[in-house]
Amino acid sequence: MRAADQDRPPRCLVIVPVYNERDSIGRLVRHLHRALPDYDVVVIDDGSTDDTARQVPPGTAVVRLPFNLGIGGAMQTGYRYAALHGYDIAVQCDGDGQHRPSEVLRLVKLLQDGQADLVIGSRFLGTTTYRQTFVRKCGAWVLRLIIRMLTGLDITDCTSGFRAGNRRVIEAFAHWYPEDYPEPEIILLLQRAGFKIAELPVRMRQRKAGSSSISLLSGLFYIIKVTTCLLLDLVRQPWPAAKIEGASSSSEGVGVKVRDVSQTDPADDWSQPAAAGRAATQ
Amino acid sequence: MRRLSRYRLKERYTLVFVFIGTPFLALALWPDAIGRLADMLDIQYHTFIILCVVAFFLLAILELLTIVSIQDRKIANLAQIVGILMSHQNNGGPQPPREALRDPAHAGTTPPLRIKK
Numbered sequence: 001m002r003a004a005d006q007d008r009p010p011r012c013l014v015i016v017p018v019y020n021e022r023d024s025i026g027r028l029v030r031h032l033h034r035a036l037p038d039y040d041v042v043v044i045d046d047g048s049t050d051d052t053a054r055q056v057p058p059g060t061a062v063v064r065l066p067f068n069l070g071i072g073g074a075m076q077t078g079y080r081y082a083a084l085h086g087y088d089i090a091v092q093c094d095g096d097g098q099h100r101p102s103e104v105l106r107l108v109k110l111l112q113d114g115q116a117d118l119v120i121g122s123r124f125l126g127t128t129t130y131r132q133t134f135v136r137k138c139g140a141w142v143l144r145l146i147i148r149m150l151t152g153l154d155i156t157d158c159t160s161g162f163r164a165g166n167r168r169v170i171e172a173f174a175h176w177y178p179e180d181y182p183e184p185e186i187i188l189l190l191q192r193a194g195f196k197i198a199e200l201p202v203r204m205r206q207r208k209a210g211s212s213s214i215s216l217l218s219g220l221f222y223i224i225k226v227t228t229c230l231l232l233d234l235v236r237q238p239w240p241a242a243k244i245e246g247a248s249s250s251s252e253g254v255g256v257k258v259r260d261v262s263q264t265d266p267a268d269d270w271s272q273p274a275a276a277g278r279a280a281t282q
Numbered sequence: 283m284r285r286l287s288r289y290r291l292k293e294r295y296t297l298v299f300v301f302i303g304t305p306f307l308a309l310a311l312w313p314d315a316i317g318r319l320a321d322m323l324d325i326q327y328h329t330f331i332i333l334c335v336v337a338f339f340l341l342a343i344l345e346l347l348t349i350v351s352i353q354d355r356k357i358a359n360l361a362q363i364v365g366i367l368m369s370h371q372n373n374g375g376p377q378p379p380r381e382a383l384r385d386p387a388h389a390g391t392t393p394p395l396r397i398k399k
Contacts, residue, residue, distance in 0.1 A: 042369075044365070061369060061373060062369060062372075063365040063366055063368075063369040064365055064368060064369070065361050065362070065364075065365040066361050066364055066365065067361060069358050069361055069362070073358045073361070073362065076362065077362040077365055077366065080362060080366065081366055081369075084366070179358070
């Protein structure tokens, strides 16, 4: 962060990826604006086939992808948007209404204290009332075990999509983001690149509308595929051809520094938030 | 040929197919070639030659999958840029500098793409 930026409050962006979430997106965005009046919100419509984008309240920035890219492609779009506009903190929040806007501040507080680069909101840390099927419980336990074996980190909710990242994470994600199984892969890749990862217990709602991106029936197959992908990630460079500023020695010499797009010509005002995003917070 | 004539297959990939297919066509027309080739190379077991052919075939598939992966990445990048640009156009925001819209993963930080033109 530049010296001039030290005095101003951090600019925060909530990224909401959606795919056919017409029944829940409007309510979620209104809740976000109400609970986080100082935050900008961008909805990434990942090629929905229904009128999800029209359900977003006016004054909220919407990025409509021309076709479905999957959760990885949609999330990277959000992080590229955040990097292009020079946001300091980006928060992922699922569009299905599971994540509570009131919990966002707790995640961001941890980032602002400098305790972590990425904070994961966990459904299973501490006492929880979150209900899960047996297959999902088993899957979560196996993933937790694999991640612990590969990274040494004990992450209780590896598939949580409720996350907040600082500027370094935004730049890294804008540069590269896993496409297939991003949530667990990111933990492994970030840890190998020297980022600090923390977990915080959060309350989540049960799904109210829409369909989950991970089918219950394909749970076992999902675990096999994720495990294979994680093992393949061990072969990869921690972050493709990028040396992340401030990362630990594990990423030294990997490549060149990630470009800070917020330091482009200030005259074009591109580093400022989108007009709709600003209007939404006023 | 039909795919080529209807512009469904590009010339460069047609060439790849021809180069891969020619040895197989030769073997189909002259099955004894396996034995002759094995004798010429002093290979005791003729089936080893078939394994070599299969390995060549797998390498060709790997090359094609690499091309597909690069194209997939390019398409995803293009879709992201289109989405962000359209968002700014709809919101009346300023146009981003060209530099900012380059694919960060390929913005001079990775080796040149391996697709030959």
